[in-house]
Amino acid sequence: MNLRKLLRPPQPRLPLTGHEPSPVPVPAVDRLRDDDLQQLNSLLKWNCYTVDSRGRRFGDCARAGKRELPQPIPDRRIALFDQACGLTGRSVLEVGCFEGVHTIGLAQAGAQVTAVDARMENVVKTMLRCQFYGVVPDVRRCDLEVQAELESLPDVDLLHHVGVLYHLVDPVRHLQALAPKVRRGLMLDTHVATAETARHMLLSGGRQWRCQRYAEGGVGEVFSGMYDHAAWLVLDDLLQLLVELGFAQTRVHEHRDERNGPRVLIFAERGLPA
Ligand SMILES: C[S@@+](CC[C@H](N)C(=O)[O-])C[C@H]1O[C@@H](n2cnc3c(N)ncnc32)[C@H](O)[C@@H]1O
Numbered sequence: 001m002n003l004r005k006l007l008r009p010p011q012p013r014l015p016l017t018g019h020e021p022s023p024v025p026v027p028a029v030d031r032l033r034d035d036d037l038q039q040l041n042s043l044l045k046w047n048c049y050t051v052d053s054r055g056r057r058f059g060d061c062a063r064a065g066k067r068e069l070p071q072p073i074p075d076r077r078i079a080l081f082d083q084a085c086g087l088t089g090r091s092v093l094e095v096g097c098f099e100g101v102h103t104i105g106l107a108q109a110g111a112q113v114t115a116v117d118a119r120m121e122n123v124v125k126t127m128l129r130c131q132f133y134g135v136v137p138d139v140r141r142c143d144l145e146v147q148a149e150l151e152s153l154p155d156v157d158l159l160h161h162v163g164v165l166y167h168l169v170d171p172v173r174h175l176q177a178l179a180p181k182v183r184r185g186l187m188l189d190t191h192v193a194t195a196e197t198a199r200h201m202l203l204s205g206g207r208q209w210r211c212q213r214y215a216e217g218g219v220g221e222v223f224s225g226m227y228d229h230a231a232w233l234v235l236d237d238l239l240q241l242l243v244e245l246g247f248a249q250t251r252v253h254e255h256r257d258e259r260n261g262p263r264v265l266i267f268a269e270r271g272l273p274a
Pocket residue numbers: 095096097098099102116117118119122142143144145162163164167222223224225226
């Protein structure tokens with residue numbers, strides 16, 4: 001067992017009931033008896049949770065301090081994505097779907113969702129959570145850093161890319177391979193390096209990219225990338241890359257200072273007529 005896992009605080013026991021109820025009914029969960037929902041919650045090692053309209057927990061927090069609060073559906077960024085790009089009737093590829101929370105929000109906004117994750121356990125949890133929320137996305141296991149797996153993905157109108165880029169060993173190669181599959185635009189939420197923290201160079205596509213090398217948990221850590229480190233790009237370089245990949249209308253919607261470093265929410269569009 002690795003040291004990080006040994007030092008991790010034990011998972012708190014969250015109550016089943018007494019959470020802020022979902023304002024929207026979740027019929028397949030709402031009608032479960034408490035003991036059935038308890039069993040559903042303990043069948044798999046859930047790492048985040050949502051709440052039904054009776055204020056009951058579906059899933060679990062990861063550990064103390066990690067996804068301890070319920071995950072809202074929809075996530076606030078999905079409304080922004082909808083305003084920026086229009087989700088209704090559009091095909092959307094969601095990368096790094098984790099346990100399906102954003103997947104449900106996208107599907108409920110009217111998108112046809114293909115959701116992928118490198119970890120089979122996340123694929124299964126996404127399928128199961130979506131089933132209980134009455135949405136039926138196409139959920140697939142795909143490691144976005146394995147070229148052949150990425151190439152097997154369908155072409156789509158829009159790309160939902162939240163919380164994943166900063167987990168990748170080579171984000172440049174990844175975006176270069178993925179961009180041709182995206183017809184219209186994308187929402188990208190990621191950590192970035194600053195000129196001060198970008199002390200390494202990533203050699204990718206025959207070019208050198210300033211980057212911050214960031215330690216990752218690897219395969220055994222469900223939130224993490226698949227390798228022992230990731231490369232965080234400098235914001236200006238990332239924006240320039242998106243423009244080079246054909247997203248002429250690229251804008252930073254928000255800058256956030258988070259525990260692990262600066263983070264941005266980017267919208268990028270090719271500028272096609274609506
Ligand atoms: C920090 S979580 C973010 C989850 C979700 N998008 C969110 O914002 O809540 C990162 C997710 O990306 C997945 N992931 C990491 N590296 C990946 C890769 N190379 N290919 C596909 N999925 C990956 C992880 O398994 C995990 O589900």
